[in-house]
Amino acid sequence: MTPLEQAFMDENWGAPVRIETAKDHPTLIVAPENLLNISRRLKDDPKFHFDLLTDITAVDHLHRAPRFQVVYHLYSTRSARRVRVNLFLPSEQPSVDSVTPVWPAANWYERELFDLFGIHFRGHPNLKRLIMPGRWIGHPLRKDYPLGGEEVLFSHNRGQIEQQVIPWDQLEDEAEVYEEIDLDQAKTSGFIGTVPESETQVNPMRLDLNMGPQHPGTHGLLRLVLHLEGEVVRDVEPHIGYLHTGIEKSMERLSYPQALTMTDRADYVSNLNNNLAYCMAVENLLGLEIPLRAQYARVILNELERLASHMVWLAALSFDMGVMSAFFYCFELRERVLEIKNLCSGVRMMTSYITVGGLRMDLPNGFHEKVQNILEPFPDKIGELEKMLDDNPIWIRRLKGTGKLSPEEAIAWSVTGPPARASGIKWDLRKSNPYSCYDHFEFDLPLGSEGDNYDRYRVRMEEMRQSLRIIRQALDRLPGGAFRSDDRKVVLPPREELERSMEAVIHHFLISSDGFLVPPGEAYAAVEGPRGELGYYIHSDGGNKPYRVKIRDPSFAHAQAIPVMARGGMVADIIALIATIDPVLGGIDR
């Protein structure tokens, strides 16, 4: 029993609380009516201090009572410990207290559950659909909601299947049904901040501006409704869901190895980081040991992906700030990383190269040289870019002092990764909760002090240098040996064995067609992605398909925090702000 579990045991909760030892971290099972009290205790008691709400999600146990399970993942930035809080709700009118008074970041997470599961959160300030269109019928992530889609057309069923018809001219355009916000109602709900009494009068300077979902500055299909006072931003309302892909629902229909391909397409700028987080969660449930060579290779690949991702970020940021030439420099550097991914897997982006058990194939010939080719010129190239940008007074004036985020706000809104470090929070999962042998390498955490756009830019630039440092160490010390686990129930047998052993052929066939069985349970694994904490929560029922997968994407929390950073700034600052927090809509909407 860990000290944390002991502390939970010893605590007098004043309510029935069951403590379970899960495979990853302790789990508290509470009654729905005690949730708010226990949440406050978990956050405010210095013994626990779970100040950061990582994620809220739900699982639908159809045909079982109680039907709904709501899962809270909490993190303590002080002690780097995690805890999971579970509670169960009945099938009829599932409803539980909102935890927005304790963790403001719960707002969107609860709205998402209301939208996709139909769970009601009492006391939520603005319980509306978040992902699906406003007038959508049904809750897609419930198990009795069909996956939908269209039957695949083959030559034998031509003419027999019904083609999906999109009445595009009848579909609701969200922008059209946008209603003027009711200020009185908004004020009481606290949704758009507190508006002083004098400001609720009619003001000719007041303007509501719709930005997105198609806008070159929103980096994807993000829609912001800006409430302006002249040029000053009074408030921002982000709307998401324009790229909702149903990835989580689709994953429930795929075997574990097949579902891996979906993870590439969630946050599509950091594919390998997604692969790793998913594989770590599955490996955790399986209790699989990963050979050292695979761990080191995973570190190298993840850091290379971070470089590629930051290059897209810098390209987009500089493009938005009007520095078109930096865009070309960045994409040229990114191509070098893509060459390595291409060499490893034959694909430029969606590699699925990191698999459950290790890597899909051993690192190819010429991998070392290719990585060396990146390591040598990259620092100079970063310096070149910095010189190009930092010597430009427009660059400095647009980034410095704009889009500020204080460390307290960052924690309250679950901001992680580079934006949190730019606000001065010394926290990186690679340091605080090392995974995949990150503790074998030396690197520093670049920190900012102001939490403004410029700090976020600086932190990411320095991070690239640290990534290069990690890659260099891992490449020098890359051990030989197996590149994947030798558990034949999970990983494919080596190619040469297929010619000799019938058993190997059977295993190969079974794993390729059916996947493998994963013991029942739940696991959450997170990596430090280029944008922040990127986690996968997997709930297994013992079958060969995940019963429920939840992708905890950092951009989701960051998009929610846009209003906090944008209030009081100018319209032009919003462009810089979106670019520096680097949201990827594929991850936000999933």
Place this chain on the structure above:
Amino acid sequence: MTAPLDKAVHWAQRSSLWPLTMGLACCAIEMMSMVGSRYDIARFGAEVFRGTPRQADLMIVSGRCSMKMAPVVRRLYDQMAEPKWVIAMGTCASCGGEFNNYAIVQGVDKFLPVDVFVPGCPPSPEALIFGILKLQEKIAKGSPPAYLRKESS
């Protein structure tokens, strides 16, 4: 007299396609790569990405299109000046691809007249350039844009 004039017009149209700056999903990143210096779409005269549909004549639907986004995409298309062309980039935009589910439109040809489909997940920049070249061939031959053909809506 008209035939050579047509030729000149087609030559001008195909040599200066102006795509709309519209990135939907993963494919948009490869579309950006195509603009980058390694692939350099400027060699084929299609590098002037426009932020407003009023100034664009090529829509590259780069990625999966959700039910929530479909009306927005259609509205953008309607705002573009004629003649206009559509490239469905990637399997998701072409047929729904991997995401055969409630959220994704199973091919943007359900609500847009598509001229060229580019397969791939995502298509490499070379593949997209090939798609643009194919479109240029069509324009040079004088075949009408997809929205003028009878069978498409």
